[in-house]
Amino acid sequence: MSAPGGRATSAPLVGREEEPTLFELSRPGRRAWSFRTGGFPDRSVDDLVPPVHRRAHPVDLPEVSERDLVAHVTRLSARQFSVDLGAYPLGSCTMKYNPKVCDAVAALPGLAGVHPAAPASTVQGWLALLVELEEALCAITGMAAATLQPAAGAAGELTGLLLMRAWHAAAGRPRSKVIIPDSAHGTNPASVTLGGYEVVTVSSDERGCVDMDALHRVLDEDVAGIMLTNPNTLGLFEEDIARIATAVHDVGGLLYYDGANLNAILGVVRPGDMGFDIVHMNLHKTFATPHGGGGPGAGPVAVAERLVPFLPGPRPVRTVDGPLGYGWHTPARSIGRVHSWHGNALVLARALAYIRVNGADGLRRVAEAAVLNANWLRRRLAGTLDVAYDRTCMHEVVFSAQRLRRDHGVRALDVGKRLLDHGFHAPTVAFPLVVEEALMVEPTETESPETLEALAAAIEAVVAEAASHPASVTAAPTATPVGRVDEARAARRLVATFDARPTPEG
C-alpha cells in the first residue's frame, strides 16, 4: 500500500464545493491494488501475447491510494439522496424501504460466490431457490409459470411481447398491432416497437381509465394484444378490466400486464384472475429490492398455461426422475434466451426473502398500507393542489400544478425542486402525459404517518410559497449540494467523459 494522498476533508458537505474527479486526484505511482501471491514462474508477457495483439500503452486509469479512493467515493456518497436517508414519493417507481435482511441474503458466500455455468449437481440450492421464487410469483399473480431471466421491467416487457409474437406465429396468424393506453409508461411503446409491432394508442376517458368505446374502435383481428398497467399510471383501478379482457380475447388478442403497479393489489386481486395472459413484475419495486441508483432490477414474466411452452429457457425446474432434485429444462417451443445467464440472480434471492418474511398476510398488508397512505395524502392535500381524478386511488395519486403555473408561473417541476430543499425527493413530475403539470405521488407502505404529515406539510409550504414568493420556488433548490443544473448546456456541448472536457487554459 502506498502513501496516502487526495484530500480527506468533508468540504463538499459543509462548503458545497465541487468534488474533483478521480482523474484529477490521480498522482503518478500511487496505487491501491493488492493481489494474492501466485507463485508462478516468471514469464514475460511478450512471450505470451503476439506483438500484433499487444497494446502500445497501458490503459490510462486513475492512480490513487486506497485512502484517496475511499475519501473520494465517500464524499460522492454524501452528495446523494437515498431511501435509507429519506422518503422518495416517486409515483410509479415504488421507492419503498429495502429491508437489510435481504442485503444479508445477497451477501451469503453460498449464493454470491456461485458460478452460473457450474453443473446442476453443484448448484442445487440456487435451482431450488429459483423454483420456489417462481412458484411464489405465480401464486401472487395467478399465473401458471414464469421466467426469471429478464433483468428489468423493460426487458420483461420485450420478453412478453416476444412470447405474444411466438404464440400468434404458432397459431399461424401473425398480427401487427399492440394497443397501449395514452397513460402508459414510455417503455411500453418502445418495447412494442422492438417486438416488431406497431403501437396503437387508446385514450383515457374522463375517469382516467381506458375508454371502452375507443378500445372497441381499434380492436380487430390484426391486434396481437393490449398492454395495461392496473392500477394504471394515474393510480386508478381499471374497473372495466373484465370487459376489456373479454373484448381483447374475442378478437384473438392477448392481455399483457405491466406489473409496475403490482404493489397496490398484492393479496387483493391477481392479474391472472383479471384475465391477463402475460405478466411482468418489477422486483425492484414491489418486492423491495434496492434500485442501486438506477439498477439492477429484475423483471420476471409469468404466463398463463397456454404460453408456458414458449417461455425462455433453460428454466430451473424440479426434476421428476434422476438423482437430483432440481435441473434445467428448455421448453419445447422456447423463444430462447433473454439474458446472458439466468437473470439477476442475487436480486431474485432478495425478492424471495422479502416474500418469505411477509408471507400471504404481510403482502396483503403491504397493499393495504400503500393504498391507505396514498389516499390519506390525496385527502390531506386536496385543498392544496388539484387532484387530477378525485376518487379513491390505489397506491399513488396524481395532482396537477396547472393552477400554480397559470397564476404564479410555477411549474410542477419547480414544486418538485423546492421539495428537495425540504429534505424530500421530488415526486414524479410531468408524467403521466395525460395530466397537465402532473405531480405523481406514491408514498409506499413503508413511510410512517409522521413522515406522511411532514411531506404533506412540506408540499403545503411550497404551494403557499409559490403564491407569495414564486421566484424562491422557481430558483430552487438552494440547500442541495448543487443548485439547479443546466440540462440544456449538457446536451448542447456534450462532455460525457473526462477526456471530452475542454482543456484548461495554460
Next chain:
Amino acid sequence: MLDFLGLGTLDDLFETVPDALRLASGLDLPPGRGEPDVLAEMEAFAEANRARSDRMVCFAGAGAYDHELPAVTRSLAGRSEFVTSYTPYQPEVAQGVLQAIFEYQTMVARLAGLPVANASLYDGASALIEAINLGVAASGRPLVWVSQGVHPHWRAAAGTAAAGTGHDLRSVPLVDGVTAWPAPSEAPAPGGEPGVVVVAYPNHLGCLEDLEPARAWCDRTGAVLVVAADPVAAGLLRSGGDWGADVVVGEGQAFGTPLGFGGPYLGLFATATDHLRRLPGRLVGETVDTEGRRAYVTTLRTREQDIRREKATSNVCTNQTLMAVTAAIQLGWLGTSGLVELGQRCAVATHYTRDALLALDGVEPYAEAPVVREFAIRTPVTADVLLERLADDGFLGGVALGEAYPDGERALLIAVTERRTRDEVDRFVAAVAGALR
C-alpha cells in the same frame, strides 16, 4: 387514518376493485416468518450449493470470472447511498451517482479506445443486442454477420431479440479457433452485404484473432463493426477502437461484481461519436449549476423511451447503475498499473495451466490460436463427466463447450484468473490426470 378518509375498514380502500375478481381467501403462500427464520432458510439454499468459490477452486469463466473482490470495493459499493438510491432524475440530489457514472463512462471509453460509453446495460448479451440494433439503424441493412467466437449465450439472446426486430443473423464459423470470414474475392457476399459485423476479442475459445478481415469487410460494405471485448484482457491487448471498431461491447462483471450465479452483471457499451444520437440507455454529461459549479446530469435524453416512446433508440430504463459504480471503484482501485498487473497475472497463470494440462496423456488443445486468459482443451471423456469428477475433488473445472461447437461435448473451456495460485493449479492438474485415468 381510515376515519380521516371516512372509511370503515381497510377493505373499503379497494372499493374500485370488482368483487367478482377479488381474492376470496388470500394468497396461496405461507404466512410471514421472522427474519432470522428466513435467513436460516436462505442459508440452507446457500449450503446446498457445492460450487461456491470459497469452497471449490474455480477454473470456470466464459464471461463470468472469479476475480479479486477487494474489501475496499465491497465496502464502498455497498454504501446505502448508492445501493438504495433511485435513477438520478433529480440531479441536484444525485451528484454522487451521476459523478460516479461519469467517471465510469470515462474509464470504459478508455478501455474500449472509443470516445463515448453509456451508463451501462444489463449484461454482455444485452449490450450486444443494443449494438446490433444501433448498427442496423446506422447502416440501414438488417443482415448481421456474427462470428461463432461470440459467446453462445449472447448469440442466442441476439437471436431471440431478432424475432422482434426482424434482423437476419448469420453465423460465421470458427476454423482453427478463429473466424473464417468469407474470402474477399467472394462477391457478392453470402446473403447480400452485411449491415453489421460482430466479432469477439478474445473469442469464446479464449483465442486471439486478427480483426483486420472483419474491419476490411466493414470498409468494403459500410457495415458497422461491433467488437465484443473482454475488459480484463483489454489491459494487455489492443483496444477495439484501435482495431477500428465502431462499437465495443463487453461483460463488466470482472470489475468488482461477484459471480452471483450470473447476475446482476454489467453490460459495457462504448461507441464512436458518429453514433451518439443512436446510443442506447442513459448517458451522463458534465454541465454547471446556477452558480457555475461543475455538475452532472443525464443528457441527450430525447433518445430515451420516456420521451421518444415508440421511436426511442432502445427500451432500456432501469440499467445496472450499481454495477457501473462498482466497476468505477474497482478500476480506481486497480489504476493504470493494477490493470496491467491483473492482465499479466491472468496470462502467466493461464499459460502455466494450459502447458501443464496439455502435457497430460489424452489432453489436446481444442484450438491452436494464441490465448491470453482462457483456453479450451479436448479430453477423452465428455466434459460433463470430467466436471463431475473434478467437483468431487473440490474443483470447478471449467465450462463445457457443449452443443454450440463441433465436438463441444468433449471440450472444456478453462479460465485461470489472478486469484489462482500455483499450488491450486498443480493440484487441479493432478486431479484432471486422476479423473482421466
